Amino acid sequence: MLKMSPQGCPILLLLLLTKSVFCSKPGLEIIPSNGEIYLGEGKDFLCKSTVEATLKWMTDDEDIEDEEGRYKQKHIDESVRSLYVTASKIEPDRVIQCHAETESGEVATAEIKLRIIQKPTFVKDVKTRKEFDADSTAKLPCDVQGIPKPQVTWYRYGMAITPLPGHLSASADGTLTIEKIQLSDAGMYYCMAYIRERNEMAYKNVSVIVNAAPIVHFNTTNPNITSKSNTSFTCFVTGHPEPRIMWKKGDEEVPLDGQKYALSSDGLELTITELEKSDEGEYTCHAINNYGEHNTTLFLQVMEVSQGVGAGVITGIFLLIFLVTLLAVDLTCYRTRRRGFLMYLNTNVLGRTTPRVKLEETDIKKETSDKSHVVNISGIDA
Ligand SMILES: *[C@@H]1O[C@H](CO)[C@@H](O)[C@H](O)[C@H]1NC(C)=O
Ligand SMILES: *[C@@H]1O[C@H](CO)[C@@H](O)[C@H](O)[C@H]1NC(C)=O
Numbered sequence: 001m002l003k004m005s006p007q008g009c010p011i012l013l014l015l016l017l018t019k020s021v022f023c024s025k026p027g028l029e030i031i032p033s034n035g036e037i038y039l040g041e042g043k044d045f046l047c048k049s050t051v052e053a054t055l056k057w058m059t060d061d062e063d064i065e066d067e068e069g070r071y072k073q074k075h076i077d078e079s080v081r082s083l084y085v086t087a088s089k090i091e092p093d094r095v096i097q098c099h100a101e102t103e104s105g106e107v108a109t110a111e112i113k114l115r116i117i118q119k120p121t122f123v124k125d126v127k128t129r130k131e132f133d134a135d136s137t138a139k140l141p142c143d144v145q146g147i148p149k150p151q152v153t154w155y156r157y158g159m160a161i162t163p164l165p166g167h168l169s170a171s172a173d174g175t176l177t178i179e180k181i182q183l184s185d186a187g188m189y190y191c192m193a194y195i196r197e198r199n200e201m202a203y204k205n206v207s208v209i210v211n212a213a214p215i216v217h218f219n220t221t222n223p224n225i226t227s228k229s230n231t232s233f234t235c236f237v238t239g240h241p242e243p244r245i246m247w248k249k250g251d252e253e254v255p256l257d258g259q260k261y262a263l264s265s266d267g268l269e270l271t272i273t274e275l276e277k278s279d280e281g282e283y284t285c286h287a288i289n290n291y292g293e294h295n296t297t298l299f300l301q302v303m304e305v306s307q308g309v310g311a312g313v314i315t316g317i318f319l320l321i322f323l324v325t326l327l328a329v330d331l332t333c334y335r336t337r338r339r340g341f342l343m344y345l346n347t348n349v350l351g352r353t354t355p356r357v358k359l360e361e362t363d364i365k366k367e368t369s370d371k372s373h374v375v376n377i378s379g380i381d382a
C-alpha cells in the first residue's frame, strides 16, 4: 500500500512516483486537487484510475460510508468513482484517500486534504446605526466570521483609521473604541474584513450618531450699522439632534414678521431691514435640544448718519420756499409799482432802455398833469 505524505498533497509527485516506482500499478488521481470547500456548500471529487480497478474512498484508514449531509459516493465506471462532500458545519481539516486495487492485486492510493473554509461573513444582526452620547466611550464591533479568521480594518472617509492614543483604538477582535466621542466623530464608518490568502473581503457600513448639547456662535462681533440700511447675522450651531433656534432682542423674542425681521429657511440667519435707532440693542441666538441649550449675544449699534442729512434737506426746502415767496412778492412789486429788486436789476445791472422810455412817458404824464395843473393854476390865475 502506497502512503503519500499527507501534507501538501502533491498529486504530480504522486503520479510521478506511481509511474516510476510502481509503473505496473494503477495511476491514481483525485480531481480537483484543491480540497477546500466553502462552509454550507458541497463539492464533487473524482477519483480516476489509469486502469480498471476497484475504487473506494477512505478517511482515517476507514472506508467512507454515505452519510446524509456529509458524504455521497457514486460508481461512475470501472476506473472512476466520485465522492460528493457537503460542508454543513465547521470541522477540522481531514485527509481523504482514494484506494485502488486491480484484479491482479496491485494497489495504489491518492489523497487530498479536505478543508472547510468561509468567506468573510458578517454576523446577521450587526447594527448599521449606532448612537452615543457626547463624551461617552463608543465601541464599534465588527462582528465578522471567516475561515481563516479575517483581518479587520476600520475606515472613515475612505481612509484606514489610524489609532490615536486616548481617543481611537482597535482591539484584536476588530472592535473600534472611541473614547470621549465628540460630534466631530459622528459620520459613516465602515469595517473591512479581509482574508489575504484568498483575497476575499467584505464591508460593513456603520453610521455613528453622536448626541450633543448645542453650541452657538456668531462670526461677527458687535457691529455698527448705519440706519436705513439692512443687516443680517448668521448664528452657527452645532448639536444633535438638530437644535431648535430662537432669536431674542433683549429678553423679548424677535417678532419675525418676514419683513422687518426675516429668517433664512434654515432659521440660522436673521435679517433686519431699514434699521432704525430703536433696533439698537442685544440680539441673542438661543439653541435648544434634548441634551441642553446654549446662547450667544451681540450688541447691534445703529448709527444715525441719515438724521443729519434729513435736517439739511428740510432746511434747504424751507430756504427754497422762502426765496420763491420773496421772488413772487418782488415780481408783483415790479409789475404794479415798478419797484423792488427786479426793477433795480433791470435798470442798473441790465441797463435796459424800455423802462427809461416808460420813465419818460411817466415824466411826460407827470409833466402834462403838472401842466394842466399849471393851466388850472393859470386858469385860476387867469
Ligand atoms: C456604504 O456607504 C457608502 C457611502 O458612504 C455607499 O456608497 C455604500 O454603498 C454603502 N455600502 C453598503 C453595503 O451599505
Ligand atoms: C459670517 O458668515 C456668513 C455666512 O456664512 C458670511 O456670509 C460672512 O461673510 C461671515 N462673516 C465673517 C466676518 O466671517
Ligand SMILES: *[C@@H]1O[C@H](CO)[C@@H](O)[C@H](O)[C@H]1NC(C)=O
Pocket (backbone or CB within 6 Å): 221, 222, 223, 224, 301
Ligand atoms: C462701534 O461704535 C462704538 C462707539 O461709537 C465704538 O466704540 C466701537 O468700537 C465700534 N465698533 C465697531 C465694530 O466699529
Ligand SMILES: *[C@@H]1O[C@H](CO)[C@@H](O)[C@H](O)[C@H]1NC(C)=O
Pocket (backbone or CB within 6 Å): 228, 229, 230, 273, 274
Ligand atoms: C433692504 O431690504 C429691503 C427689503 O428686502 C429692500 O427693499 C431694500 O432695498 C434694502 N435696502 C438696502 C439699503 O439694501
Ligand SMILES: *[C@@H]1O[C@H](CO)[C@@H](O)[C@H](O)[C@H]1NC(C)=O
Pocket (backbone or CB within 6 Å): 248, 250, 251, 284, 286, 294, 295, 296
Ligand atoms: C442665555 O443663557 C443663559 C444661561 O443658560 C441664561 O441665563 C440666559 O437667560 C440666556 N439668555 C437668553 C436671552 O435666552
